[in-house]
Amino acid sequence: MKTLKSSLIILGSVGLLFLGACGKADQTSDTNTTPPPPPAASQPASSAPATTSAAKGANGGQVVNSGAYHLEFVPEKEATGTHLDLYLQKGDKKEPVPDAKVTAQVQLQNGKQQTLALKYDPEGKHYAVVFPGKEPGQYPVKVNADINGEKVDGRFTFTQ
Numbered sequence: 001m002k003t004l005k006s007s008l009i010i011l012g013s014v015g016l017l018f019l020g021a022c023g024k025a026d027q028t029s030d031t032n033t034t035p036p037p038p039p040a041a042s043q044p045a046s047s048a049p050a051t052t053s054a055a056k057g058a059n060g061g062q063v064v065n066s067g068a069y070h071l072e073f074v075p076e077k078e079a080t081g082t083h084l085d086l087y088l089q090k091g092d093k094k095e096p097v098p099d100a101k102v103t104a105q106v107q108l109q110n111g112k113q114q115t116l117a118l119k120y121d122p123e124g125k126h127y128a129v130v131f132p133g134k135e136p137g138q139y140p141v142k143v144n145a146d147i148n149g150e151k152v153d154g155r156f157t158f159t160q
């Protein structure tokens with residue numbers, strides 16, 4: 001009887017050891033198979049399609065963000081027509097982009113389009129042109145900027 005008892009004790013211990021080992025093994029395999037945490041929620045993609053924001057830009061104009069670029073359109077009524085300003089800026093720091101080819105396609109009241117080339121004004125850090133039309137109304141404008149072959153555009157309107 002004595003030997004049987006000790007055998008049971010030994011079996012019990014082995015069982016405990018086995019359970020312990022098992023637990024350890026499970027833990028290890030758990031860490032190994034746990035998938036890495038998902039990447040942090042993606043930030044608003046900078047490559048999102050261009051969207052017109054109702055918010056006013058830093059210069060009080062209409063804002064369109066296209067990729068890394070920030071376009072702000074500021075029309076100003078003048079005696080001879082409408083002075084069109086376009087601020088073309090890059091990145092979060094909104095650095096002015098001085099070396100782009102910028103044109104504005106203005107849709108006229110008769111349905112025709114007039115393309116105007118905007119010139120960079122280094123002092124004002126924006127592109128500008130005077131639209132000579134005097135007919136009152138709403139003018140949709142599509143601004144195209146070519147930054148060393150990279151093309152961005154934005155749609156705006158101004159009232160003459």
Ligand SMILES: [Zn+2]
Binds near residue numbers: 083085124126127128
């Ligand atoms: Zn200007």
